[in-house]
Amino acid sequence: MLEIKNLNVFYGGIHALKDISLKVNSGEIVTLIGSNGSGKTTTLRTISGLEKAKSGEILYENQNIVGIQASDIVKMGISHVPEGRRIFGTMSVLENLEIGAYARTDKENIKKDIKKVFELFPILYERRSQNAINLSGGEQQMLAIGRALLSRPKLLLLDEPSMGLAPMIVKEIFEIIKNINNSGTTIMLVEQNAKMALLNADRAYIIKNGRIELEGKANDLLNNELVKKAYLGG
Amino acid sequence: MEHFIQQIVNGISLGSIYALMALGYTMVYGIIKLINFAHGEIYMVGAYIGYALTTFFNFGFFPALILSMILTSLLGVVIEKVAYKPMRNSTRIAALITAIAVSMFLQYGMMYFVTPQTRSYPNILPDIQVSLFGTNAVVDIRNIYILTVTIVLMLLLQYVIHKTKTGKAMRAVALDGDASQLMGIDMNKTISYTFAIGSALAGAAGVLVGIYYNTINPLMGAVPGLKAFIAAVIGGIGVIPGAVFGGFFLGVTETVVSALGGSLYKDAVAFAILILVLLIKPNGIFGSNQREKV
Ligand SMILES: Nc1ncnc2c1ncn2[C@@H]1O[C@H](COP(=O)(O)OP(=O)(O)OP(=O)(O)O)[C@@H](O)[C@H]1O
Ligand SMILES: [Mg+2]
Numbered sequence: 001m002l003e004i005k006n007l008n009v010f011y012g013g014i015h016a017l018k019d020i021s022l023k024v025n026s027g028e029i030v031t032l033i034g035s036n037g038s039g040k041t042t043t044l045r046t047i048s049g050l051e052k053a054k055s056g057e058i059l060y061e062n063q064n065i066v067g068i069q070a071s072d073i074v075k076m077g078i079s080h081v082p083e084g085r086r087i088f089g090t091m092s093v094l095e096n097l098e099i100g101a102y103a104r105t106d107k108e109n110i111k112k113d114i115k116k117v118f119e120l121f122p123i124l125y126e127r128r129s130q131n132a133i134n135l136s137g138g139e140q141q142m143l144a145i146g147r148a149l150l151s152r153p154k155l156l157l158l159d160e161p162s163m164g165l166a167p168m169i170v171k172e173i174f175e176i177i178k179n180i181n182n183s184g185t186t187i188m189l190v191e192q193n194a195k196m197a198l199l200n201a202d203r204a205y206i207i208k209n210g211r212i213e214l215e216g217k218a219n220d221l222l223n224n225e226l227v228k229k230a231y232l233g234g
Numbered sequence: 235m236e237h238f239i240q241q242i243v244n245g246i247s248l249g250s251i252y253a254l255m256a257l258g259y260t261m262v263y264g265i266i267k268l269i270n271f272a273h274g275e276i277y278m279v280g281a282y283i284g285y286a287l288t289t290f291f292n293f294g295f296f297p298a299l300i301l302s303m304i305l306t307s308l309l310g311v312v313i314e315k316v317a318y319k320p321m322r323n324s325t326r327i328a329a330l331i332t333a334i335a336v337s338m339f340l341q342y343g344m345m346y347f348v349t350p351q352t353r354s355y356p357n358i359l360p361d362i363q364v365s366l367f368g369t370n371a372v373v374d375i376r377n378i379y380i381l382t383v384t385i386v387l388m389l390l391l392q393y394v395i396h397k398t399k400t401g402k403a404m405r406a407v408a409l410d411g412d413a414s415q416l417m418g419i420d421m422n423k424t425i426s427y428t429f430a431i432g433s434a435l436a437g438a439a440g441v442l443v444g445i446y447y448n449t450i451n452p453l454m455g456a457v458p459g460l461k462a463f464i465a466a467v468i469g470g471i472g473v474i475p476g477a478v479f480g481g482f483f484l485g486v487t488e489t490v491v492s493a494l495g496g497s498l499y500k501d502a503v504a505f506a507i508l509i510l511v512l513l514i515k516p517n518g519i520f521g522s523n524q525r526e527k528v
Contacts, residue, residue, distance in 0.1 A: 048416060049415070050412055050415065050416070069415070069420075070412075070415035070416060071415050071417075071418045071419055071420045071421070072418075074415075074416060074417065074418040075418055079416070080416045082412065082413060082416060086410050086412065086413035086416075087413075088405070088406055088409045088410060088413070089409065090405075090409065090522075091402075091405060091406070091409070095402065098402065099402055099403075099406050099414075099417050099419075100417055102399070102402075102403065102406075102417045102418045102419055103417070103418025147417070148416075151417070151418060
């Protein structure tokens with residue numbers, strides 16, 4: 001579904017992604033793990049068109065999408081839940097969801113899909129007319145995911161959905177991610193919480209200083225000594 | 235007392251003009267964080283278009299108002315595309331200097347074409363005055379036109395911003411540009427719409443001021459532009475109700491200060507209020523200090 005080939009991204013003089021190559025197959029959950037500043041967010045932002053690639057290809061359904069503007073990439077079926085959630089704080093929960101469907105024109109189906117999101121996250125329904133800024137961290141993450149689902153993505157990019165959340169809520173969020181995947185959406189998950197990510201993903205890539213260091217089945221990486229030491233706390 | 239009521243009436247008219255202009259400042263600032271110093275000049279151009287239409291083409295008030303709004307909205311879009319868009323990723327100070335350059339270009343460009351001479355609007359509204367509560371304070375038909383047009387435009391704006399898809403996109407982009415793009419919102423289009431709407435409001439203010447004060451000249455946008463900017467900051471720049479409040483507040487304060495014999499100081503008072511507000515509430519009266527939860 002998605003194949004990245006020799007991708008290089010720079011921020012001015014900083015070489016943030018160095019010849020990255022990776023693949024996401026249809027139906028999978030693929031996770032990209034790495035420590036602070038390793039290039040995870042940059043990878044997702046480049047896929048969704050927010051950053052420009054210097055060289056390399058991003059093939060999505062066999063089409064190179066490098067250079068297409070972000071607002072058009074959503075329409076092709078890639079939806080990105082950004083790091084830090086980035087919900088629209090002074091807009092209501094419902095308005096946030098409506099904006100999630102901005103790229104669509106099928107009004108009736110949008111209504112149905114919003115209803116589905118409310119079924120997935122009942123708490124959002126209760127708070128539908130409150131400003132999004134008043135939600136708790138976990139609820140904001142749910143809203144960010146719900147909003148992203150409303151563009152009806154085939155591929156969902158998630159950037160650290162567990163960031164800043166209590167363990168109980170993290171578990172809940174990962175269950176939701178699993179559910180979304182089971183209903184047919186392919187997922188690329190960026191995480192610092194390596195354990196949770198590996199427990200839930202099919203395959204994984206480990207990124208360090210802008211390079212892919214290691215890749216493999218999530219299960220295998222869970223038991224890999226190097227990974228244990230560096231990312232799973234020994 | 236009569237005198238005082240009269241000044242309030244005049245203040246509301248002046249406040250309408252400030253409020254209409256402050257809305258443009260605040261909307262543009264909200265979406266691209268640029269203080270569009272050329273905004274006062276768009277108002278000036280609007281006044282000239284209204285003048286040309288009513289004087290040379292015998293347009294009535296409403297057709298002149300509407301056509302002037304359409305043309306100034308185009309002007310705003312062109313200015314953004316030509317002057318500001320190339321500066322979008324440069325420093326804020328560079329963008330600010332560009333805005334000042336555009337402002338001067340319009341002032342002196344206009345002067346080249348129409349000469350610096352002051353022009354007088356024709357009398358296109360009937361001569362009707364109503365005395366208030368049986369006193370000598372009068373409300374002129376022009377006061378009524380200004381306030382009515384302003385209120386109608388504000389209601390329209392409110393509708394567009396809260397109920398239409400484009401309006402929601404404008405608010406979203408103002409809150410978070412990157413996140414908006416991820417929702418499929420086209421930034422460039424949304425920014426253009428914002429300039430179009432803000433400039434149309436300034437154009438309307440230009441026509442209204444021409445009708446109200448009668449005289450226009452190519453430099454007429456400078457001081458009211460600054461005042462409207464102050465009004466927007468007082469209300470909380472980027473906050474739409476704040477701009478409306480700031481505009482009316484400043485307009486009424488200025489006329490009242492003038493009436494109390496302080497007409498020499500009315501500009502100083504505007505700045506004093508600005509400084510006071512910034513000291514007490516740095517984000518303006520309607521600005522929030524709330525931060526998003528992480
Ligand atoms: N806007 C930017 N301007 C300049 N450098 C940047 C920018 N964004 C990221 N970088 C740099 O690029 C590198 C990769 O950053 P990135 O945000 O992709 O890392 P990350 O893996 O997502 O980190 P974290 O886990 O902290 O979110 C870092 O060295 C970072 O400092
Ligand atoms: Mg990151």
